[in-house]
Amino acid sequence: MDKETLPPHVLIFPLPLQGPVNSTVKLAELLCLSGLHVTFLVTDHIRTQLLKYSNIQSRFNSYPGFHLESIPDGLPELHPRSVDGLMELFESLKTNRTLLKDLLTSGKLSSESRRPVTCIIADGFMGYTCDVANEIGIPIIYIRTISACCLWVFFCLPKLIESGELPFAEHELDTQIKSIPGMEGFFRHRDLPLFCRSGNLEDPNLMLYLHEGTENPRAHGLILNTFDELEGPIVSQIRSFCPNLYTIGPLHSHLKFKLAGESSSSSLPSSNSLWKEDKSCIPWLDSQPPKSVIYVSFGSLAVMKKEQYIELWHGLVNSGCPFLWVVRSNSVLNGSIEIPPELSKGTEERGCIVEWAPQEEVLAHGAVGGFLTHSGWNATLESVVEGVPMICWPYFLDQQVNSRFVGEVWKLGLDMKDTCDRVIVEKMVRELMEDRRDEFRKSADQMATLANQCLMKGGSSYCNLDRLVNDIKAM
Structure with a gap:
């Protein structure tokens, strides 16, 4: 078969944590249901956990266009990868840059029945993925699996520093913040991400998120796991930075809606857990x-x-x-x-x-x-x-x-x-x-x-998923 007639091939690369992996597995299945081929790329550690505790392998057997792939995260096998070691994990992930480029250019991901990768969907926190995509000429779309309201706070961090609202003293926790458009009148220092309380503008955690407003707009578009009826006013603010937004959430419910309408699809319940579930x-x-x-x-x-x-x-x-x-x-x-x-x-x-x-x-x-x-x-x-x-x-x-x-x-x-x-x-x-x-x-x-209404035909998330699929097909 001529590879040009094969479906588009999307590589999805989430941040290697339970929440982002859970969301993006749902997205992977939604794209498979839309007729796309999907390579789901995770770290070796996450792959092991998924195969051990989730039904990802049996569930995706009904999608011949799905492929699970993994690369090292750069940490020792026995590293706990706990919350105390997140900074170490994030720093180590940057070593994936060469591995990711080699994977995409080696031909390993393509075959007679599968095109080379035509689009990358990667977590916007991992900015190096955009550098790799640009180097090898593959369009990239970012996905953020946090709330739009928190992402908007990240976008506004430079403005908070410029206005003098960061850093702040402990006794100012209940002072209202004025430099985040759309959050005036109810948002306090207490409601900022916890790393904002350090009182140190050189705090490594703060530095990680300080450039979100310039990093996220680099991609072709931005996928958010939210819906307009919940976070519409904040989504509008983000759109001033990232005009091409796809609000397609709630992803877990969106998948259930699609599966309910696909009589030929897998009836297996969706489990993406990295822990053993106790159903007692x-x-x-x-x-x-x-x-x-x-x-x-x-x-x-x-x-x-x-x-x-x-x-x-x-x-x-x-x-x-x-x-x-x-x-x-x-x-x-x-x-x-x-x-x-x-x-x-x-x-x-x-x-x-x-x-x-x-x-x-x-x-x-x-x-x-x-x-x-x-x-x-x-x-x-x-x-x-x-x-x-x-x-x-x-x-x-x-x-x-x-x-x-x-x-x-x-x-x-x-x-x-x-x-x-x-x-x-x-x-x-x-x-x-x-x-x-x-x-x-x-x-x-x-x-x-x-x-639930946003997922029905004509609803905001329904239409945005359609637009995302069509845009990927047009790449």
Whole structure:
């Protein structure tokens, strides 16, 4: 077959973390459903985790145009790749530049039935991918798997420094910020990413994100895992830097919509987890009353101090609500904890603790009425789609920004940042699940309706995905 008549071939290269990988696997399947060939490129470590804990291989067997490929991340095999080592991981990834170029120019990714790569979709955080793409003449589109509102904060970091709003003192945490267009009147220093509190303009974490406003516009376009009805005003601000925007989220729900309309497609549930899921929590949820359970999960990276862990646990038990809590083996710093008998008793009576849960399935379960979350973007969108109100206890990066928007702008829950006290945890759980339950559920139901409408034919995300596919075909 003439290679010119073969489908376009897209290389997708996500940041090697659970959240970005989860989002981009969904995008890969959406593009396969659209008739494109896809090479999904991850680090060797992520490939191992995916093959061990997810069903990516069996799920993608129905897509002959899909190929999973990997390259080293430059770190030793036993490196923990934990949150403490993220800076080391990000620096090490830059060594991938030559490996990526060699992979794209070696002919390894093409065959009689597959064209060479015609388009790259890479995480915009990895700017070297754009350099490689430009060198070998392949069009590149960036994808960002954080919220649009946090990305816009990154874009505005130089303006914050120029205006003198960065750095700031500890006593200025509740001072409102004036130099981020579209966030005037409600956004505080406290709501900036945590690295902005260092007081040091030379902070390596700050330096990582200082050039987002010049880096992201370099690509042919920018894909965002959001939808216009949720973040439209902020998306409009980003468009002043990146005119060619594709808002195609929520990606996990978009994929479900497409699969529902594809009778020939795989019926396997989508699992992209880098951890082993414990599904024993589902029968436990089945035994609980409707909308009674508060689901608690702080994602794949967040870690707690022992004191925070105990305070959260007391607050959950004292609230009187049934709770399902995800506690990873590395969730708590510095080893074992002596568990007070009242916590053991309270958990035995109305709690369930697992190491990792099938989160999309949990949030869609009729027994779940609230979500105590770290406010990672995937978790936030999954909660939005299912109409589950949130209590936000952010950990780092975009989560401080997301939690402010959840509580203050979208009115989908409560922002509990910068506090971890059993009395406050109990109070907020009761407020979400009992005292203001109807108010939050009404707001959450309205946003869930919009999240589903944008994916229907003619909806904003539906049309933007069509435009993305057509643009890739035209390359």
